[in-house]
Amino acid sequence: DSGVTQTPKHLITATGQRVTLRCSPRSGDLSVYWYQQSLDQGLQFLIQYYNGEERAKGNILERFSAQQFPDLHSELNLSSLELGDSALYFCASSAQENTEAFFGQGTRLTVV
């Protein structure tokens, strides 16, 4: 158990809908990262937060947004969903930016 909790584990929704994925980092970790992993694809970096502030952005679509709250949990919002958004979404956390990251078990999103 990495100590990073992601909910829900599975999500099935229709095209055009909006969903929110939630991540609770390890206790005390200030950095949160979001990644997308499509079938047989590598981990694509979406966005990073550090202590509530956006720190780095990858190829995150404009339909996607995220935030980190004062209690350090983070949410990833995906809107106007398309079939191609079906993927595993991982959250990771780290104590500082130059230390190892601990990953949650992911949320498997299926858009039908």
Add this chain to the structure above:
Amino acid sequence: SQKIEQNSEALNIQEGKTATLTCNYTNYSPAYLQWYRQDPGRGPVFLLLIRENEKEKRKERLKVTFDTTLKQSLFHITASQPADSATYLCALRNYGQNFVFGPGTRLSVLP
């Protein structure tokens, strides 16, 4: 453009042999490089971190090297076991930039 490459998509080796995986990068100046293991449908698990001023790091049967001149890291698993079968990912970050992963190498250790 920036790129991270891992030597092969898949690697098959015999149990007991040493597996060597390669990570090459282009147009990055990483402060450190990390290796992770990922099993199907699971989140990656951290294995080793090596900093730019370190040449080699070891942990049990694992060894990683980092050559900033060649822009390459090698990851070795000695005395490999079928339980080592997984996808292995390298990851790096430039100072102040994204934390990015390579495409991974799927290792199969055959009994």
